[in-house]
Amino acid sequence: MTAAENQPDDDTLGDDLGAERTRAASPSDPGAPTRSGHPASPTTVGGHDAGLPELDPGQLGVGDMDADAFRRHGYAVIDWIAGYLDGVEDRPVLAQVEPGEIRGRLPAMPPEAPEPFSDALADLDALLLDGITHWNHPAFHAYFAITGSGPGILGEALTAALNVNGMLWRTSPSATELEELVIDWLRQLLGMSEGWRGMLSDGASTSTMLALAAARERTDLDVRQRGLAGRPDLPLLRVYTSEQAHSSVEKAAIALGLGRDGVRAIPVDDAFRMRPDVLADAIEEDVRFGYRPIAIVATVGTTATTAVDPLPAIADVRDAAVEELGHPIWLHVDGAYGAVLASCEEHRHILDGIERADSLVSNPHKWLFTPMDASVLLLRDPSALAAAFTLIPEYLATDDGDVTDFMDYGVQLGRRFRALKLWLVLRYFGAEGVRRRLREHVRQAARVAAWVEEHPGLELVVRPEMSTVVFQLGDEGAADPTEVDTRSRALLAHLDAEGVVLLSGTVLDDHHVLRLALGNLRTTDEHLDRSLAAIERAYRTVHGG
C-alpha cells in the first residue's frame, strides 16, 4: 500500500468538521496536534510511509469503519505486525520505563472528536512500545517462554472479525463444534483415550477453579444450592496439592469458599515431586480431625522446576482413600505448561496415570504457540461440571436437542471463539510440526543445561526434561548463603537493566535460583549464544570481575 493510495479524496469527506480535521493534519503542518493531543506525524508503519493522518469518511457518521478504510488500516496493521515481529529482537526485552511513565504520556481525557486511525497506530509506536515487555522477543526466557505465532495472531484477528459469542450452540454452531473438535485433537496429541471432553477458558487458573468446582459438586453436600456459609452440618473441605503447586490452586480455593486453609500443601522429594506417602498420611490425619478430602491436584510440569508429580502413585493414594471413606475424591492434573510435551512419544510417560485422573488442564497459550489466551480443560465426565453450573434463564432457553451449550460448563456466559486460533495453529504446523518444535525447545534447554554444567561458577538445580533450565550460583568465595542469594538477585537485576535477555528467579529450599525458559519459536542458537554471553557478563559483574 503506497502513501498515495492511503489518501482518501478530499471530496469524500462529508462535512466541515472533516475538512477542518484534514487541514489540521495537512502536509504543510505536520506538527499539528492530533485529536489525542499529540503532535501529528507521518505514520511510519512496517517501514512504509503510510501517509499523513486523515479521517475516514465513515468516522463522521453513525456507522463503522467502511470496507475501504478497513482494508487500508488493516494492511497497515498487518504490515506493522510483520515489521514488529521481524524487528522485535532489536528492542530491550524488558520494558525500561518507570511506573506511571506510560500513563503520563497519554491524555487523561478520552478524545471528544474522532481521530485518524493512523494517529493511534503511530502512538502505539511512539508512546506505548517503550512500555511493552516483549514476550515475543527471542531472548524472553522468563516465567514460561511462549509464542504468539503467525497463524495464531491471524486467528485472533479472525475471531475478532466474526465476534461471535459462543454461549449456546445456536449462537454459533461452528464455534461450539470447532471447540469440541480442537479439544479432541489435543486429546489425541497427548495420547489420551477417547471419552475425555472439554472446553476452552482464558487460563489454567480458571480451568483449575472449574475442575475444583466440579469436585465440590461431586460431594453430596449440596453446595450449589445451599452454599457453604452458615452451615454447621458441613465438615471442613480439603484439597491436597504439592508445596510446588501453582498458586492458582489456592486462588481457586479462595474463590470457591474453601479458603486457603482448605488447601493442604504436601511436601516434595528432592526432585520437587509430590510425595505420595506424605499425601496418604495427610489424608488420614485430616480425616481423623474431621476434614473431608474432596480433591487432589497433581502437577505435570511445575512452575518453578517443571517437576512431574508421580500420578500413578497419587492415584493409588486417592483410590485407597475413596475405598476407605466411601465418597469421591477428584484428581485434577495441572499440566498447564508441561502436558503438551506428552505429544512426543519419548516424553509420553509424563502423563502416565492420566487415565485415572478426573481432569487435566493444558494451556495452548504456554507451549503450543497460541497467543494469549487459551487454556483447555479436559474432563473424563463433563457432566460433573455441568451439574455445578447449569442454570438456564428463560431468555437463554433453547430446544436444539443434543448439543453442547458451553455456558453450562462454567461461570462465564459470553465466550470468545478461541478455538479458531488453536485450529489454525494446529493446521498450520501439523502434529509433526508441533512435535518437531517441542523437541527443538527440549534440545535448546539441554544445550543451556550443558553450558551451565561447564560453567565453573554455576550449578544445575535439576536436569531438565522439558524446556526450562533451573540453575543457581555456586557458593565459591561467598561468606555465607545469603551472599550467594544477594549475588543471584543482583545478576537478575543486571540483566533486567541491560535488556538483552530476560530470565526470572524463584526460591527453592530457601535459595534464590534462576530460570531460563525456552519455548519461543523465534529463538535460534545464535540468540541463545547472545543470551548466554549476557549472562556471563552479568555473572562477572556481580563477582566483581
Ligand code: PLP
Ligand atoms: N499452573 C502452572 C503449572 C503454571 O505454571 C501456571 C502459570 O504459569 C498456571 C497454572 C496459571 O496459568 P494461567 O496464567 O493460564 O492462569
